[in-house]
Amino acid sequence: MPSPCLRLPGGALRSFAKSCRTMFHELRVPPPVALTINQRKDWPLTDLERSPFAQSGSVSGLNSLELTRHAERLLQRRAHAEGRRSGRRGAGEWAGVASRFAELCSQMDIDLCIRLLRCFARAKYTDGDTLQSLVRNLSTVGKTPSNLTCLSSALLSLREALGEEEVKAVFRRFEDRALEHSKEAWGLSSPLMLANLVGASSFAKVESDWSSARSLLVGAVAQHAGRMGPMHLEISAYACARLQRSCKDPAGLQQILGAATVLLDRGTNRATRFLPRGLLNFFVAMERLLGPSKVSDLALSVARRLQRCVPEDLEGCTGGDRYRSALCLLRACRAERSPALAAAGAEALAILLGENLSALPPHAMRALAARIQDLGTCDDAADWSKALKACSALVPDSHPQPDSCLIKPSMAIREAVPRKDGTAIEIFRSPVHPRTSMELVGEKASVGESKLILVPKTGQNVALADGALADVSVKFNSALPGGLAFWLEVGGSPSTPMNCFEKVPTEPYVWRSVPEGNHVIRAVLWKTADSSMQPKSKEDLEGAGPFEVTHAEKVDFFVHRPEDFNPSYDWRKVEPWHRLPEGLEISMNLQEGGSQARIPQPWHWEPRVVGQEERQRVAVNADTTMSDVLQSLGLSDSTHEVVWCQESGKHERVLQSSWTAAQADLFRYQKQIVVRRFATLVD
Known part of the structure; x- marks a missing residue:
């Protein structure tokens, strides 16, 4: 048989x-x-x-x-x-x-x-x-x-x-x-219907008053809780927790708490049937509904379940899931003061806080570390050191710097950095607007010395407009005494005719039709005993002639068409004509000049998930795959896909789940990439 x-x-x-x-x-x-x-x-x-x-x-x-x-x-x-x-x-x-x-x-x-x-x-x-x-x-x-x-x-x-x-x-x-x-007719359809009503009230921004329909559905949830599986229990707990937050009717609150008590008994008995993340969500909802002292048995079941988990079991849990669960577990341990719960909870917290919390802000991790430390001083029955170490490892120094800590184009300033020998180096950081060119390290000048050539600066790029030639404007320091002579050396070719003035002009001087390339402006201050004489060429300023040179200066600059910088996860040199995207890590050589930039690891991305209003922050490294991104969002590559969409909407491309962030050039196209559910017949 x-x-x-x-x-x-x-x-x-x-x-x-x-x-x-x-x-x-x-x-x-x-x-x-x-x-x-x-x-x-x-x-x-x-x-x-x-x-x-x-x-x-x-x-x-x-x-x-x-x-x-x-x-x-x-x-x-x-x-x-x-x-x-x-x-x-x-x-x-x-x-x-x-x-x-x-x-x-x-x-x-x-x-x-x-x-x-x-x-x-x-x-x-x-x-x-x-x-x-x-x-x-x-x-x-x-x-x-x-x-x-x-x-x-x-x-x-x-x-x-x-x-x-x-x-x-x-x-x-x-x-x-x-x-x-009737309640009997609603059966196991009641949890999702109740959740839909609560979600609609939240979207429409309506004070969801307690109504007969809500009372009927809550009663159906309580009546059929004994038949519910893990998914129904999780949805029911979610709906009741959301409903309790907005309900102001005392009778309604009492009915919600009664249903929550039934759900808690059923969920505690079936804790082993839940998937790890579903169990954490159910636990958080129950703790919000009934308080930490009444969910102590469930907290113990959650802690023991986490102790048996392998890392793969928690891959779908985001940092927010872990953080909320850790807070609820800490409150349950403090309220119950059970040695068994404290011992299991300490190990469970170490597992929860072990990874995937890098996207949380530092103040949240500091608050969590303070709670663990406070509980450890009050409870000697458990070893909280591992949990505290796992939490403290993320704050404050070892926590990955947020994008605001990096040098961004919006943080651009010019400053002089003094050196030990009394000189200073002028540093030109990223420009105010992210689409303008970047000025790099200027030439060395002694502190307090007046510059003769104010504009352009050494290493500056003069943007080449639509044509093939540019206009270069030079401005001098009119406060300096003496006559002025200056000329332009175009790309190493013979210099332009020398311009000469009896005193430094207050208005800028413009050279027209300067070609693309590397150029040099040379300027000198001169004086002579005969006020009627002026130098005719730069040879007159050399040797023992009638003209005495009191100050000489040169500025090397570029004329180049602005280009977008192509970032990489390795250091790349930044040219003065590069336009830098926001969020790069920038290293500046204060001794020799120059700058280099790269994509930080990790960098943080807030992808747009189609159908969701709120955005989650995801930590991305060079080897992070699209599947890892979906898991960090609490999604799966079996139901969702990462898609690049052209801004015009004419073309799009699905990024394979095995592609890494480096292969997909995710940093460069992050604003054009969305996450969406597969366009299939059923979800």
């Missing part, structure tokens, strides 16, 4: 394979909707395969199923997957789909409506007027709790296009429809 085996339907396996972890403060994606349609024979809109409009190519002639399939095919074209597409064809096709959807939505099967709304969300369709009229025609009457939950999730993903007022109105309708069903 063959041994019994467990067989799962293919849809369940695909759903499990495509599932991903998300952060504590993010909503969970609803389960995939079955690909079903209304099969009634008396409904012409769904008499599907023989429609004469199917062959015409006109969106206005498609029935409900054909329209849904057409939208899903549009998503598969990479050119239309991003919502910022400006191509006429893509915009027109989506507008046609929306127009036809508005005509059919009042009679369409609810599953097809949900599929189409998800297509609009993934395509980043932004025509708010069309979407608002479409949503107003959607019927929610007589829909099951599962349908209402999936529909609310799809509409919540379109919240940016719908706007605050429309989101407020449509979710008020959902609350009314929620009251048409």
Whole structure:
């Protein structure tokens, strides 16, 4: 007799394979909707395969199923997957789909409506007027709790296009429809529906007063907690924690706390079933709901689970996840004063703080280190030294410097650095505007000595404009006594005619049509006993002639077209005509002059995740892969991709998950790279 085996339907396996972890403060994606349609024979809109409009190519002639399939095919074209597409064809096709959807939505099967709304969300369709009229025609009457939950999730993903007022109105309708069903009917759909209502209130910036619908869903959560798995428990804890924050009704608060108590008992008993990150999120929510003393048993389960974790188990945890969990664990240890919890908590904290916290600000790490040190002085039963060492290793000196500590173009200044021998070196740091050229180290001059040539400076670049020649303006120090003679040596070629004045002029002098290259300005101060005489050439200023040279000076400068500096993770020389991007690490040679720059390791990036308002900070090194970036954001390369998008929106390229930051030139194109979910049929 063959041994019994467990067989799962293919849809369940695909759903499990495509599932991903998300952060504590993010909503969970609803389960995939079955690909079903209304099969009634008396409904012409769904008499599907023989429609004469199917062959015409006109969106206005498609029935409900054909329209849904057409939208899903549009998503598969990479050119239309991003919502910022400006191509006429893509915009027109989506507008046609929306127009036809508005005509059919009042009679369409609810599953097809949900599929189409998800297509609009993934395509980043932004025509708010069309979407608002479409949503107003959607019927929610007589829909099951599962349908209402999936529909609310799809509409919540379109919240940016719908706007605050429309989101407020449509979710008020959902609350009314929620009251048409009992707690028993809501079952395991209640956690996600409650989370959707809370998320809509947060987006619309509405004081989410305690309502009958919220009371019903919280009661359903408490009633069905015994049937919930780890994912349902995590979503329920998240929704209740968010709801408690805004609820001002005493009876409502009491009901939320009652549901939280049931969730805590169920979650503590099933702690081994959670994934590590899900357990941390559940623990943080429970600690916020019930306080540190009531979650001591759960805190002990969390600490022991962390002790058994290998580094790979916590790869998806961001610095924020670890930081929040560490704070809650410290509060639980202080409130309970249990030797077992203290011992396990100390080791768990050392594991939590071991890595992936470099993106946190130094003051947060200092506060965390102070809490650990304070707890260590009050509790001798546990060894907190490892946790304190792991935390202190990140602050303050060894913590990676933020970008504001580096020399940026916006921090540009000119200063004189004194030396021991009484001389000084003039240093010209990056310019005020990041797109202007950079002046480097100037020539040595004694402190207090007056310069004759004020502009240009040694090593300065005179930008070459659109033409092939430039105008060079020179300004002298008119406070110096004596006559002035000066000339320009163009790229080592014979010098220009010498200019001579009886005294130093106050106005600048301009040389016209100076070619590109390295040039030298020479200037001398002279005097003579005969005031009627002036030098005619530079030879008159040499030897024992009638003219005495009191001061001589030269300035080497460049005429060059400005160029963008191409940064690398290795030191590269910076030329005066280079335009530096922000965030580079710059090293200046104060002895010999010159400068070099490189990309710091790590540097910090705040990528834009499509569909998320808040940005997270990610530490990036040269060998950081795109997969590492997604994991630092709490995402997975099985559900999300890193994409370079041209500013004009005409072209884009998906960066392979194995590419490193150096291979993808991530620092250079960081503002053009986004993270987005795959444009697939189901999440």
